Amino acid sequence: MSEPTRxxxxxxxxxxxxxxxxQIGLFALVxxxxxxxxxxxxxxxxxxxxxxxxxxxxxxxxxxxxLAGLLALGRNLSILxxxxxxxxxxxGGPYRLVRHPIYSGLILGAFGWALLHRSVITLGAAALxxxxxDVKARREERWLARxxxxxxxxxxxxRKLIPFVY
Numbered sequence: 480m481s482e483p484t485r486x487x488x489x490x491x492x493x494x495x496x497x498x499x500x501x502q503i504g505l506f507a508l509v510x511x512x513x514x515x516x517x518x519x520x521x522x523x524x525x526x527x528x529x530x531x532x533x534x535x536x537x538x539x540x541x542x543x544x545x546l547a548g549l550l551a552l553g554r555n556l557s558i559l560x561x562x563x564x565x566x567x568x569x570x571g572g573p574y575r576l577v578r579h580p581i582y583s584g585l586i587l588g589a590f591g592w593a594l595l596h597r598s599v600i601t602l603g604a605a606a607l608x609x610x611x612x613d614v615k616a617r618r619e620e621r622w623l624a625r626x627x628x629x630x631x632x633x634x635x636x637x638r639k640l641i642p643f644v645y
Contacts, residue, residue, distance in 0.1 A: 494561035495622075498615045505608050509589045512601035520597045530594045537591025545584030547573040552581075560619040568627045576642040578620070578633070582612040583640050613640065 492498075522530070549556060551572035557563045573580035589605035616639060624630045639645055 494559045495615070495618065496559065498560050498618070499558055501611065502615070505604070505611055506585075509592060509601060509604045509608055512604045513592075513596040513598045515600050517601075518599040520599070522597065527597065530597055534591040534593070534595030537587045537594065539591075541584040541587030541589075541591060543584070544573055544587065545581045548580030548584060560615055561622050562626050566626070568623065568630060568633065570633060570637075575637065578637050578639050579612065579616045582616060583642075586612060586640065609640070616640065 551569050551574055553569075555563060555566040555569060557566075577583045586605070586609050589608045590602070593601035593605045620630070620634065624634075
């Protein structure tokens with residue numbers, strides 16, 4: 480498949496522009512959800528502390544995984560899900576663990592944020608982000624398979640979003 484022309488209007492979503500718009504909205508929802516009225520969680524002190532520590536750990540791990548994915552992509556990096564012209568498939572670094580480490584890291588960070596705030600609404604927003612990235616990754620992978628025939632073999636060997644699981 481040939482690269483869509485650069486002159487195509489952005490609203491036609493030929494390179495996945497609407498995914499980026501939706502992603503920004505979901506990030507805002509996750510970030511601001513702790514400010515919304517929420518279910519009051521009256522947790523014992525030890526459990527409350529464990530959720531805070533677990534949340535911070537997930538945020539840190541997610542940040543590192545996303546950063547490693549960004550660095551590994553190098554000049555292949557694009558804000559759009561459609562591969563850049565001349566891009567090569569990256570299989571090293573965090574891409575040995577999951578096919579979409581940037582998405583995985585952002586998902587981990589969102590769940591960490593929910594745990595840190597002990598927020599049911601934020602947890603729901605993080606779950607929505609997981610579903611969104613699964614759908615976005617599915618579309619991105621169709622484009623990648625058209626650009627690089629070796630992608631199907633890579634897809635069979637490496638998990639999509641959660642190392643060793645999914």
